[in-house]
Amino acid sequence: MGDQVVHHRLIDGCKASYGEPRHKFSPSVNSLLDFRNIKQLYSHQAEATDYARAGRNVVVATPTASGKTLTYNLPVIEQCLRDPDSHALYLFPLKALAQDQLKTFNEMTALLPETVRPEAAVYDGDTTPYKRKKIRDNPPAVILTNPEMLHLSMLPYHERWSPFLAGLTHIVVDEVHTYRGVMGSHMAMVFRRLLRICRFYGADPSFVFSSATVGNPAELCRSLTGLDIHAITESGAASGKRNFIFFNPVVSPYSAAIQLLKAGLARGLRTIVYTQSRKMTELISMWVNEKAGEYKDRISAYRAGFLPEERREIEQKMSSGELLAVISTSALELGIDIGGLDLCILVGYPGSVMATLQRGGRVGRSQRESAVILIAQEDALDQYFMRHPEDFFSRPPENAVLNPYNPVIMQRHLVCAACELTLRDDDYLLKDDQIKSRVHQLEKEGVLLRNKRGDEIYSTRKRPHREVSLRGAGSTLHIEDTATSALIGTIDEVRAYSEAHEGAVYIHRGSTYCIKELDLGSRKVRAAKERVGYYTRARKNKSTEILEIYSQKKVFGIVMRFGRLKVTEQVTGYEKRAVKGGKLLGIVSLDMPPVVFETQGLWMEISSEIKRRSEDEFIHFMGGIHAVEHAAIGILPLLVLTDRNDLGGISTPMHEQVDGPAVFIYDGIPGGAGLTMQAFEQAEELLKRTLQIILDCECELGCPTCVHSPKCGSGNRPIDKAAAIFVLENMVNGKPPEKIEELSIMLVPFGEEVKKETNNSEPKTFGVLDIETRRSAQDVGGWNKAERMGVSIAVLYDSEQDKFFEYEENQIPEMIKHLQKLELIIGFNIERFDYKVLSGIHAFNYKSLPTLDLLIKVHERLGYRLKLDNIAQATVNAAKSADGLQALKWWKEGRLDLITEYCKQDVAVTRDVYLFGKQNGYVLFTNKDKKKVRLPVEW
Known part of the structure; x- marks a missing residue:
């Protein structure tokens, strides 16, 4: 198979570099090190423990198997021995990691006397209810858990955890590089909520982060917490020689993986095979079951979806050597201990240099020589590195990006935070101006509610936490x-x-x-x-609207901008494609509602001159810019730590706002994840790499390696590779624009709020209308037949005359003339009820009247309806004098005088509520917790 190897590089190992902590550890801690036969700490371990022991925030970003566990276990154990009331919280992205680290912690502390030995316990979804209660009531020194349990079980019920939280000195966050993109945006808010609750109980814990080798560890952790973090990136650990082999198969990548696995097994090499999907893990495992012969019982699959006990068993068997090979998804990329391995086979480029190094770092742990084989798939990045292997080795690990202020995600967590603990103006969270601005916006929208005094903010929801998934942006x-x-x-x-x-x-x-x-x-x-025997692929129509421009610049021969976009996607149907070969079997139409969301994105404004040249050369311009969009999205993971599935794109030969052709690339989640923001900063490299990937591809008309996308909503039509090259060469080699043309969209620096123009014009005259009926809903056959109810009395207040006018049923035409003279008609449920009743008396287009329905405004803010009586009593301390049923009874008794007084009182109350809201910008109501809260209004 040697002719399929396109590159082989031997990376030399290195000797260990040691360091001494600034202050000696206590004799107890030193005895733990002696027991593990650790004579000296590596240099990065010594530096990290100095920071953690001093209560300062630190992130250790060093390769796999460099001993990062000691950087947090030693300071935590020392602190717990010094102060038995101290506690530490360990967070792991996977339950398996928590179990693994519990074992390590217990092994380290096993020699300590039982009376002083710090206890540790795992608190996760597999913990029994009895054990959970026991941990809550008598918290151990260390709790090992995951983000979901922190979000769902600890923060909402923090009062039950007060002894633990009050003594919290260290928060350990393992594998922090996984908290990027959508999950990173969620975790940025979870950490801020955690720190807020800690301060409430008088604790000020420090963070110890551990990470794989990533380009921006300090910046990543700063985005996650809002705190200053010291980064340690130089490893002092020893490492063995490692062979990196780039393998471009002539058969399918999966067949090649099976051949290489077979060869590794025959040589007794302990092997891990990484696939890109659960499906491939299962397929290769099926081969194992059928054809592995004597090795059948020494190979296992490993992926998410297995039962916890199944995963524990596989990990234990790998660690003991009972298993010779494991086939895994990214589930085993993280630091679960499965012992020393010799060979790592990657079926497809993992999507980033960081992930490749992380997975490859699982082999050669005992300083033995090891090998990592990267088997290329058809994907653009795989083939790019097969042609440019030197680029892989010269390229630094990518930056992990997230958007800590994703408005969609932030809103959900602020509702949770207000539910956990009432927000106040001096709140820890509100020290951040962007969060404070969002809270004020949510107040205006009625998502958060201020109390009557105006010094506390409440959540409208009782238990909103379960509706927030930390690994997704939508519900x-x-x-x-x-x-x-x-x-x-x-x-x-x-x-x-x-x-x-x-x-x-x-x-x-x-x-x-x-x-x-x-x-x-x-x-x-x-x-x-x-x-x-088929799979499906959705077909979509997409459009985008530019809402704000955050930044803009000249990039070679074009203008590129970055801003806030509104994306509309509509699934119009789906393709059926054969599992074998992917042949199109048919297209089925669908009638689906559009999905509309706001996000961040960049767009390339292609000059009309480039379009004209394309047409002069008889080049398919639309096919060209569509291909540019696909190729740019495919190559973006070179620049940003992401997957192409996290991105979306739209190419159009004529965009109304741009007034010309444009290619849009946007973050594929509501609110954005910061991906295209970083890509915009590297705009020149993005264009050059996109052109290079298309030029280097050996196909004639376009393929998945260059311009085809596996998730294209139009089935990769139209696509024109030659046109893409023509357009990109004109973009890259073109003359820079003399100036950046201004669009009719406001340029707003990123993070600043748009000052919206408000219409402050007030009506000179307004009327407040209420009617009482002759018949009930039951009498006429339901509320939907309100036009049959008839009118006993209608009362209209005229602000110009400061007077109440009364109209009986036969006087309704006269009342309509009066209404037409007023600039605004105000009522409570007037559009759905009063106007409908009146329509049965006199045929008139009541919707033509300038109307303000207070109930509709309340419903728009809150999402549910309130009674006028609730608002009136809380706002103007006035109650209704009766109710509709009493008014109907009076009608049967002929007491029109009592109905009129009751109706007049309703009109007066509605007027006073309106005037209070207009003057103060809010009204009050009593919520389900019997608290009077403000509802912001603009009327």
Whole structure:
């Protein structure tokens, strides 16, 4: 197979570099080190423990197997021995890591006397209710958990955890590089909420982060916490020689992986095979079961979806040497201890230099010589590195990016925070101006509510935490098996439109399901288990609107801008493609509602001159810019730590706001994740790399290596590779524009709030209208037949005359003339009820009247309706004198005088509520907790 090796590089090992901590550890801690036969700390371990022991925030970003565990265990154990009331919280992205680290912690402390030995416990979804209560009531020195448990079980019930939180001195965050993109945006708010609660209990913990080698560890951790973090990136650990082999197979990558695995097993090499998907893990494992012969019982698959006890067993067998090989998804990329390995086979480029080094770092742990084989797939990045291997080795690890102020994600966490602890103006969270601005915006929208005094802010929700998924931006839908009603998976709402629509094929644990119903109302997707020989791919129409421009610059021969976009995506149908070969079997139309979301994105404004030249050369311009969009998205993971599935794109030969052709690339999640913001900063490299990847590809018309996208909504049509090269060469080699033309969109520096113009014009005359009916809803057959109810009395207050006018049913035409003279008609439920009743008396277009319905405004703010009596009593301390049923009784008794007084009182109350709201910018109401809270209004 040697002719398929395109590059081989031997990376020399290095000797260990040691260091001494500034202050000696206590004899107890030194005895723990002696027991583990550790005579000296590596230089990075010594430096990191200095910072952690001093209560300062630190991140250690060194390669796999460099001993990062000691950097937090030693300071934590020392602190717990010094002060038995001290506590530490360890956070791991995977439950398996927590179990692994518990074992390590207990092994380290096993020699200490039982009376002083710090206890540790795992608190996660596998912990029994009895054990959870025990941990809460008598918290151990160290709790090992994951982000979901912190978000769902600890923060909402912090009062139960007060002894633990009050003594919290260290927060350990392992594998922090995984907290990027969407999850990073969530964790930025989770950490801020945690620090807020800690301060409430008088604690000021410091952070110890550990990370794989990443380009910007300090910046990443600063974005996550808002705190200053010291970064340690030089490893003092020894390492063995490592062979890196780039392998471009002539057969399929999976067949090549199987051949190489077989060769490794025959030589007794302990091997790990990484695949890009669960499906490939299962397929290679199936080969193992069928053809591995004597090695059959010494190989296992490993991925998410296995039961915890299954994963523990595999980890234990790998660590003991009972298993010779494991086939895994990224689940084993993180630092779970599975012993020393010799060979790492990567089926496809993992998407980043960082992930490649992280996975490759699992081999050669005992300083033995090892090998990492990267098997290329058809993907653009795989083939790019096969042609430019030197670029891989000269390239620094990518920067991990996140948007700590994603407005969609921030809103959900602020609602959670207000629920955990009432927000005040001097709140820890509100020291951040961007969070403070968002809180004020949520107040205006009625999502958060201020109390009557105006010094506290409450959540409108009782327990909002379960509606927030830390690994997605949208709300979560549950996928159910129609036969058993069992839950088979979850999916984000945004992804559900394109992956869980009716007719879509969904794969779970090797089984195929056909989606029968996407029920957004009940948040459920119903799927039936069926064996089919095809997969589905959604077809979409997309459009984008530019809302704000954050930054703009000249890039070679074009203008590129970065800003806030509104993206509209509509799934119009789906393709059925054969599993073998991917042949198109048919297209099915769908009638789906559009998905509209705001995000961040960059766009390339291609000059009309480039378009004209293309047309003069008879080049397919639209096919060219569409291909540029695909190639740019495919190459972006070279610049930003992301996956192409996290990005979206739109290319158009004529965009109305740009007034010309444009290619848009945007973050594929509501609110944005900071991906295109970083890409915009590297705009020149993005264009050069995009051109290079297309030029280097040996295909004739375009393929997945260069300009085809596996997730294109239009099935990669139209696509023109030659046109893409022509357009890009004109962009890169073109003359820079003389000036940047201004668009009719406001240029707003990133992070600053747009000052919106408000209409302060007030009506000179207004009227307040209320009517009482002759018949009840029951009498006429329901509220939907209000036009049959008749009018007993109508009362209209005229602000110009400061007078109440009364109209009986036969005087309604006269009242309408009066209404037409007023600049504004005000009522409470006037549009849905009063006007409908009046329409049965006199045929007039009541909707033509300038109307302000206070109930509609309240509903728009809160999402639910309130009674006038609630608002009136809280706002102007005035109650209704009666109710509608009493008024109907009076009508039957002929007491029109009493009905009129009651109706007049309603009108006066509505008027006073309106005037209070207009003057103060809010009204009051009593919420479900019996607290009087402010509801901001603009009327």
